[in-house]
Amino acid sequence: MTVPVPYRVVAHRVDTPDTATIVLEPADAALPPFAPGQFAMVYAFGVGDIPLSVCDIDGPRLAHTVRTVGAVSGALHDVRIGRTVGVRGPFGTGWELSEAEGRDLVVVAGGIGLAPLRPLVLAALATPERYRRLNVLIGGRTPDDLLYCGEPWQAAAGVRVTVDRAGPAWTGEVGLVTTLIDRADFEPPRTAAFICGPEPMIRATAADLVHRGVDPDRIRVSLERTMHCGTGHCGHCQLGPLLLCRDGPVVGWTRAEPLLMVREL
Amino acid sequence: MTGCERDSADAVIDKDGMDALITILAARGRTVVGPTVRDGAIILAEISGGAELPYGWGVELEAGRYRLVARDDGAAFAHSAGPQSWKTFLHPPRVREWSADRDADGTIVVTADDTPVPAYAFLGVRPCDLRAIAVQDRVLTGGRYGDSAYRRRRDGAFLVAVECTEPGATCFCVSMETGPAVGPGYDLALTEVLDGDGHRFLVRAGSGEGAAVLAELPSRAADSATRSAARDRVAEAADRMGRTMPLVDLRTLMRETLDAERWNDVTSRCLTCGNCTMVCPTCFCTTVEDVTDLTGDHAERWRHWESCFDRDFTHVPTGPVRDSPRSRYRQWATHKLGTWYDQFGSSGCVGCGRCIVWCPVGIDITEEAHALNRERGRSTAQEAG
Numbered sequence: 314m315t316v317p318v319p320y321r322v323v324a325h326r327v328d329t330p331d332t333a334t335i336v337l338e339p340a341d342a343a344l345p346p347f348a349p350g351q352f353a354m355v356y357a358f359g360v361g362d363i364p365l366s367v368c369d370i371d372g373p374r375l376a377h378t379v380r381t382v383g384a385v386s387g388a389l390h391d392v393r394i395g396r397t398v399g400v401r402g403p404f405g406t407g408w409e410l411s412e413a414e415g416r417d418l419v420v421v422a423g424g425i426g427l428a429p430l431r432p433l434v435l436a437a438l439a440t441p442e443r444y445r446r447l448n449v450l451i452g453g454r455t456p457d458d459l460l461y462c463g464e465p466w467q468a469a470a471g472v473r474v475t476v477d478r479a480g481p482a483w484t485g486e487v488g489l490v491t492t493l494i495d496r497a498d499f500e501p502p503r504t505a506a507f508i509c510g511p512e513p514m515i516r517a518t519a520a521d522l523v524h525r526g527v528d529p530d531r532i533r534v535s536l537e538r539t540m541h542c543g544t545g546h547c548g549h550c551q552l553g554p555l556l557l558c559r560d561g562p563v564v565g566w567t568r569a570e571p572l573l574m575v576r577e578l
Numbered sequence: 579m580t581g582c583e584r585d586s587a588d589a590v591i592d593k594d595g596m597d598a599l600i601t602i603l604a605a606r607g608r609t610v611v612g613p614t615v616r617d618g619a620i621i622l623a624e625i626s627g628g629a630e631l632p633y634g635w636g637v638e639l640e641a642g643r644y645r646l647v648a649r650d651d652g653a654a655f656a657h658s659a660g661p662q663s664w665k666t667f668l669h670p671p672r673v674r675e676w677s678a679d680r681d682a683d684g685t686i687v688v689t690a691d692d693t694p695v696p697a698y699a700f701l702g703v704r705p706c707d708l709r710a711i712a713v714q715d716r717v718l719t720g721g722r723y724g725d726s727a728y729r730r731r732r733d734g735a736f737l738v739a740v741e742c743t744e745p746g747a748t749c750f751c752v753s754m755e756t757g758p759a760v761g762p763g764y765d766l767a768l769t770e771v772l773d774g775d776g777h778r779f780l781v782r783a784g785s786g787e788g789a790a791v792l793a794e795l796p797s798r799a800a801d802s803a804t805r806s807a808a809r810d811r812v813a814e815a816a817d818r819m820g821r822t823m824p825l826v827d828l829r830t831l832m833r834e835t836l837d838a839e840r841w842n843d844v845t846s847r848c849l850t851c852g853n854c855t856m857v858c859p860t861c862f863c864t865t866v867e868d869v870t871d872l873t874g875d876h877a878e879r880w881r882h883w884e885s886c887f888d889r890d891f892t893h894v895p896t897g898p899v900r901d902s903p904r905s906r907y908r909q910w911a912t913h914k915l916g917t918w919y920d921q922f923g924s925s926g927c928v929g930c931g932r933c934i935v936w937c938p939v940g941i942d943i944t945e946e947a948h949a950l951n952r953e954r955g956r957s958t959a960q961e962a963g
Contacts, residue, residue: 315723316676319686340685358680359870359877382895397686399678511896538899539892541866544723547884548863549891551913554920559721575836577905 315544317356317399318344320375322392329458332380332425333390334368340397343373348407349432350535350563353377354543356399357388364404364540365389366429366562375400378428378460404543406563408433408533413505416531417445419497421518423452423490423510427460429535429562430509434470448497449473452490452514456483473497490514491521501526509535516573519566532566536573553578587789588782589797590804596654596779597628599738599766602794603699608736611667612701613657618646620660622667625701632657639746639820639931642940652777655702655770658746659930663707663859664700668731669714672882675727675866680875695727697734703764705757706749706930708739710859712763716922717862736787739764743811747820748931750944754823756928758815766792769808780808821931821944824951828925832916835950836908844946845904847939852885854933854941855910860918860926863891886910911943 324336337355347353347367355377356362363385369376381390392398410433418437422430430449437447449472453459456476461467473493475486486493490510504527508518515534523529538557539549550557553572555564572578591599603610604626612625615632625631637657638645649656674691681687703711715732718725742751742758751757760767765788769780780800783789824831855861865884870877884891887906892899900906918926927943934942 316690317678317686317688319688356678358678358686359868359874361866361868380895396684397680399686399688537894539894541864544725545721546718546723546725546862547865547881548886549865549884551886551909551917551921553912554917556921577900577902578836578909 315401317354317362317401318342319397320400322394322396322398323374325392325394328378328460331390332378332458332460334376334378335389335392335398336369336374336376337398337400339373344400344402346370347375347403349410349436350407350429351403351405352429352540352543352562353400353402353404354540355389356401357385357392358398360388361385362399362401363389364543364558366535367403368428368431369435370432378425380425401543404558405561408507408563410436413531414443415445415503417499417504418447419494419499419504419506419522419527420447420449421452421490421494421506421508421510422450423514424454424458425460426508426510426514426535427451430507431461431466433507435466438466438469445500445503446498447471448499450475450490450493450497452476452493452510454478456480456485489517491517494518494521494525502528504531506532507534508532512536512573519570523566529566529570533563534566534569535562536564536569537562587792588780588800588805589792589795590778590800591781591795591797592776592778593628593633595781595795595797596631598794598796599791600625600627600701602791603701603736606699606791607697608699609696610699610701613655613660615646619644620646620657622660622662622664631702636744637746639748639935640940641748641934641942642937644935651772653744653770653772655740655768656744658742658744658749659704659706659859659932659935661857661932661936663857663930663932664703664711665714665859665862667698667700668711668735669718669728669862672880673727675879675881677879678877680877691727695731695734697736698731699736699738701738703737703739704742704930705739705760706742706751706754706928707859708737708763709754709756709761709928710930711737713860713922713924713926713928714862716924717860720922736791737764737766739767741767741769741808741812743770743815745815745818745820746931746935748934748942749819749929750821750823750931751929752816752819752822753944754925754927754929759812764788769812771804771807771811773807775803775807778804780804821934821942823929823944824948826951828915828947829919831947831951831954832912835954836912838950838953840946840949840953841904841908843949844941845902845907847941848903848907849939850887850889850903850906851938852887853936853938854943855885855887856883857932857936858914859928859930859932860914861885865891886913911946914943915947
């Protein structure tokens with residue numbers, strides 16, 4: 314059991330009609346540092362806590378992007394600046410970007426799956442000499458659902474974006490995120506890929522990359538399951554042999570693929 | 579020693595010695611919990627004397643059936659697993675994890691629950707249940723994050739194991755290699771012997787405190803007749819197991835049969851009630867509940883047992899991951915017999931048979947494992963043919 318540590322909400326930004334990003338600063342002592350891909354259990358007072366990956370790590374400051382789908386996410390989405398929330402963590406595995414040094418990077422995000430990938434992209438941009446070409450491919454349901462639009466890193470990373478359903482003002486790509494892979498600039502045998510999004514999107518993207526010759530051992534995916542404790546004790550996040558709060562959420566594709574191929578595992 | 583492997587410090591006590599054991603443990607400040615007859619079952623409850631033990635009671639077990647039966651030999655431990663297990667005490671059904679208070683300026687102070695835990699003495703821990711405690715130890719305290727409250731309850735507990743001499747029809751500890759002889763981890767181990775030489779218990783210590791308690795007990799030195807009678811009773815029990823598991827690597831069997839037709843068959847019977855998970859001595863899953871008082875400024879986090887058979891157990895924003903009953907029974911069985919090894923380094927099943935007894939429709943995990951093994955054999959044969 315871990316006990317929530319108080320963090321103050323110091324910024325709040327509405328990203329999309331159902332999504333907001335909250336920035337948290339420790340009220341007193343900070344939790345140990347988070348790595349990109351890891352998650353926190355964030356507690357809304359009296360309502361409950363939910364797993365949220367970190368979308369920004371700035372010293373002791375943490376940021377989380379919250380999509381409102383239930384009571385807790387609704388409360389955190391609507392939290393006011395100055396209020397205190399509880400944070401437990403850091404939990405789970407990270408992207409382990411350092412393992413990808415010297416490689417082309419392919420980062421593929423679907424919907425809010427961009428949130429955990431954001432600090433990975435920022436880290437790659439901060440040390441460009443360590444990697445070859447950086448490709449960031451983003452898919453969203455509609456143009457209104459796209460996250461972090463206009464943030465400087467998006468231009469720096471040369472993100473490619475597609476949506477499932479375009480609006481009248483949309484002049485960009487329409488279609489699944491996998492259609493962007495054709496135009497990405499990478500040499501498959503020398504590539505490391507990082508994928509987060511809905512499970513069908515993860516499966517399709519990883520299969521496409523493997524088909525093109527990317528080593529499955531060089532593909533890491535972030536998976537979602539129910540999480541209550543974050544500490545491997547509540548049993549909810551099992552995926553076959555994995556406890557995703559402990560052995561995930563970021564899992565190598567070699568490990569994840571056979572498990573995701575079993576219906577309702 | 580007369581050719582047996584018993585600890586040289588073993589001794590023999592009688593029924594008065596059993597009374598004394600309870601008194602001594604209570605005098606050491608322990609809450610003594612043991613089997614006692616209540617509500618037509620042998621349940622685990624706080625006891626204050628040997629008279630509360632189920633002398634003269636046994637149980638008749640079958641799939642979906644539990645009956646208390648009177649015995650004329652007066653044995654105290656001639657019953658096998660009952661409706662509860664020791665997890666009721668070590669990993670309680672409902673606990674408060676922490677409280678949080680919010681003051682006028684919105685500052686939150688979180689306080690971990692520090693309700694004192696009793697120093698338990700568990701009397702009558704069967705070998706399968708002793709193993710189950712070790713299994714839960716690994717789950718709840720073996721990883722990076724220990725459950726500190728579990729650790730406190732566990733560290734304070736004194737375990738009096740009793741070897742199994744009367745296995746039930748649903749028992750399969752021999753298959754799971756957890757009994758009927760006692761394994762490591764006890765403070766005291768007893769074997770009940772009833773023969774022409776009287777009703778007595780062979781006792782040996784497995785820890786320093788166990789040895790200290792044994793030294794305080796009115797006992798006599800163990801004689802070779804009692805030792806060999808005890809050994810024989812346990813050996814005979816091993817030959818009288820009511821159930822067996824297939825003699826294959828169960829972990830591999832589970833991994834290789836995820837798409838088996840048998841899962842459809844068992845789910846046509848399974849009510850997904852979750853009884854098996856509640857009575858299982860190793861099932862550990864929990865959920866949390868957050869509550870506030872009427873002021874809205876005092877909140878508490880409670881944790882309670884949860885079952886993987888609940889549809890909401892795997893709820894994510896897109897719905898339950900394991901929606902079908904088939905996937906939920908398969909999760910429980912494959913976790914217990916297979917993926918538990920991957921997660922915690924051992925089997926999650928100890929062969930106590932509770933899930934068979936307390937299943938309202940009598941689903942038998944050993945029968946299901948045999949059926950999966952036969953189905954795997956058939957499909958392997960077809961592929962080869």
